Amino acid sequence: MNDLFRAAPYVKLHRGRTMVIKVGGAPLSRPHWMHQLARQISVIHSLGARVVLLHGGGPQTDTLQKTLGEEPRRIEGRRVTSELALRALRMATSGDLNGLLTSALNAQGAPAVGLCAASADIVVAKRRPPMETSAGTIDFGLVGDPARADARPLRVLLDAGYIPVVAPPVSDGAGGFLNVNADLLAACLATALEASKLIMATGAEGILRDPNDAHSVVSTLSVAELDGLAACGALRDGMRVKATAIRSALLAGVPRVHVVSGTEPDALLRELYTTQGCGTLVTLEPEKVPGEMIEAGAWQA
Numbered sequence: 053m054n055d056l057f058r059a060a061p062y063v064k065l066h067r068g069r070t071m072v073i074k075v076g077g078a079p080l081s082r083p084h085w086m087h088q089l090a091r092q093i094s095v096i097h098s099l100g101a102r103v104v105l106l107h108g109g110g111p112q113t114d115t116l117q118k119t120l121g122e123e124p125r126r127i128e129g130r131r132v133t134s135e136l137a138l139r140a141l142r143m144a145t146s147g148d149l150n151g152l153l154t155s156a157l158n159a160q161g162a163p164a165v166g167l168c169a170a171s172a173d174i175v176v177a178k179r180r181p182p183m184e185t186s187a188g189t190i191d192f193g194l195v196g197d198p199a200r201a202d203a204r205p206l207r208v209l210l211d212a213g214y215i216p217v218v219a220p221p222v223s224d225g226a227g228g229f230l231n232v233n234a235d236l237l238a239a240c241l242a243t244a245l246e247a248s249k250l251i252m253a254t255g256a257e258g259i260l261r262d263p264n265d266a267h268s269v270v271s272t273l274s275v276a277e278l279d280g281l282a283a284c285g286a287l288r289d290g291m292r293v294k295a296t297a298i299r300s301a302l303l304a305g306v307p308r309v310h311v312v313s314g315t316e317p318d319a320l321l322r323e324l325y326t327t328q329g330c331g332t333l334v335t336l337e338p339e340k341v342p343g344e345m346i347e348a349g350a351w352q353a
Contacts, residue, residue, distance in 0.1 A: 059325040065344060066324060067100030069248040070210065074238035076290075077110040078255035079314025080149055086156050089253065092320040093215065094160035099325075102210045105164070106218045106241060107153055108234030110290075112144040113137070127185050129289040133193040133231040141221055141231055150219040157215060164215040169232075170223040172205045175240060177222045177230045196222060196230030198237065201244035235290075235297035243304040250301050251323070252294060253314030258332035259295075263288050271329065274338040275299055302336045308344065309334045 073093065079085050097103050110131070114124045117140040125132040133141070150166040157164035169175045177196025182189050209216045220237060221229040232240075235252065242250040258269035259278070263286055273281075278295055281287050287295050298309045312331030313319040322330040333339075 058327070062325040062344075063099050066096075066248075068102065070102040070104065070245050071096075071249045071251060072104045072106060072238055072242040072245065072247045073251045073253060073320070074234060075105065075107045075153075075253045075314055076234070076255060077108045077112055077149070079253055080107060080109070080153065081111050082315075085315050086153060087160075088317045089314060089320070090153070090156035090160045090162070092318065093157060094162035095321060096324065097162050097215055103215050104206055104210070104218065104241060104245060104247075105153070105157075105215055106169075106234060106238045107145070107149055108220065109141070109145040109149045110234075112149060113141045116140040116144045126289075127187050127190050127192070129291075129293045130192060130195070130233060131231060132190070133195050135194065138194045138221065138229060138231055142229065145219040145221075150217060154217045157217065162215055163213060164217050165209055166217045166219070167205075168219050168221070169237060169241075170221060170229055173202060173223050173225070174205055174218070175201045175222040175232070175237060176225045177232050179224065179230060194230055196224065196232050198222070198232060198240040199225070201240050203241070203244040206241070206245060233293055233297070235294045236300070239297040239301035239304070239306070242301050242306045247306055249308045249310060250298075250306050251310045251312065251320065252298075253312055253320065254290075254294070255313075255315060256291075256311075257313045257316070257319075257330070258311050259287070259291065259334070261286060263291070270332050272339060273332060273334045275302055275334070275336055277338070278334055298334050302334065307335070 117124050122136045146168045154164045154166035176199050178199040180195050180197050182191040206216050222232050224230045260268045261270050262268040312323045319330050
């Protein structure tokens with residue numbers, strides 16, 4: 053009962069607000085992890101938050117790409133996307149994971165609707181030109197950067213009480229598809245929806261100060277501090293891309309970004325409805341006491 057009283061300010065704070073939750077492919081790689089996530093998201097929805105769920109599918113795409121006869125290739129955490137790789141991505145995400153995750157949510161009593169980011173041109177991307185990387189100049193192939201986003205289809209579903217479950221890839225604006233990294237896509241959607249927060253559920257417990265120490269989770273970061281971790285090499289591979297997405301979302305007006313474990317059974321709920329949280333909160337400016345604690349009246353000096 054005491055836990056309910058302590059959570060009440062946060063329930064009131066999040067009720068009616070829109071949050072984008074991005075789930076990586078790693079937390080979806082085991083059925084019980086997927087069902088744990090679905091259970092938590094169902095609770096968040098039942099407590100009055102407006103939830104848009106976006107998922108990736110990197111490991112699943114890798115497996116399918118290999119099955120189709122092509123070895124996956126990544127540079128600095130980003131997939132080099134051939135025609136076959138894009139086909140594998142569509143099959144693994146829109147064709148498989150999206151339905152599984154939507155069904156898991158519905159089984160928990162959360163009314164979910166699966167769709168692709170290319171549906172109704174929710175996100176249209178422009179193909180990325182060759183980029184300078186640590187490996188030299190790289191043409192990433194059928195990879196795009198978001199050019200425009202239309203949040204209206206998602207708002208229609210939210211207003212009707214549904215949870216949109218969005219899968220990559222996105223539209224190229226000409227009847228085709230492009231691969232956009234799911235973290236960058238989540239930042240784009242959170243910005244378009246004017247979300248109160250973006251939550252990234254990953255295979256790690258948060259952002260690590262030392263990538264070799266799973267227990268070195270940093271509880272709060274500003275953008276400048278996040279940039280500092282990147283500069284000293286603490287952010288590697290996929291986390292480097294996440295840092296870019298986090299920075300993009302915050303600079304575009306999303307107030308808070310959370311990075312939490314997608315495999316712990318109650319990580320999302322602890323991060324959103326308790327004072328101590330359990331992952332990493334990133335804000336534009338340093339906050340000794342997270343602003344939502346003050347707003348919720350949940351902080352006592």
